Amino acid sequence: MQEILSKRQIDQKVNRLAHQLLENCFEEGKIFIGGISGNGIIIAERISNVIKQNSDLDVQLFEININKDEPWDGKTRLTADKEELKNGYIVLIDDVLNSGKTMQYALLEILQFPTKAIKTVALVDRTHRRFPIKANFVGLQLSTTLKEHVKVILNDKEEKAYLV
Numbered sequence: 001m002q003e004i005l006s007k008r009q010i011d012q013k014v015n016r017l018a019h020q021l022l023e024n025c026f027e028e029g030k031i032f033i034g035g036i037s038g039n040g041i042i043i044a045e046r047i048s049n050v051i052k053q054n055s056d057l058d059v060q061l062f063e064i065n066i067n068k069d070e071p072w073d074g075k076t077r078l079t080a081d082k083e084e085l086k087n088g089y090i091v092l093i094d095d096v097l098n099s100g101k102t103m104q105y106a107l108l109e110i111l112q113f114p115t116k117a118i119k120t121v122a123l124v125d126r127t128h129r130r131f132p133i134k135a136n137f138v139g140l141q142l143s144t145t146l147k148e149h150v151k152v153i154l155n156d157k158e159e160k161a162y163l164v
Helices: 007-024 040-053 101-110
Strands: 002-005 031-036 058-065 089-097 118-125 137-141 150-153 160-163
Touching: 002 007, 002 137, 007 040, 007 118, 007 137, 007 160, 031 040, 031 101, 031 137, 040 058, 040 089, 040 137, 058 089, 089 101, 089 150, 101 118, 118 150
Parallel strands: 031 058, 031 089, 089 118, 118 137
Antiparallel strands: 002 160, 150 160
């Protein structure tokens, strides 16, 4: 395992991503930040906290519960009220963007109602797309082989990203 991001580097990337989002949506009154269950919601919480500390923007955080192995099972759920999200500025966040499968299926759930804008954020982008997804904001873009995988650990004991 090769470390690609330390705790300090993850914090710096999250801070930079939050400021990039803020620059992109500064004219909005309210934004909705949706984190994909697991590390995506942890990163989404951190980004929303940075935005709240640095602006008067109303930030609404919600979680996207999705089966990452079989997202087509139709059980994707949002913890936000879909009526509230209508015509909103929505940001989708996940830790690693690999094939684009998880982000694609999360996006399909959100596209069931009208939105003002949808932006995507990934802490690490591996650039191995099988689905037509592009991250608007990326912490680290990494070229890897198909056999290599990125593992992000975000817990009380350890915060790192590894190439496995």
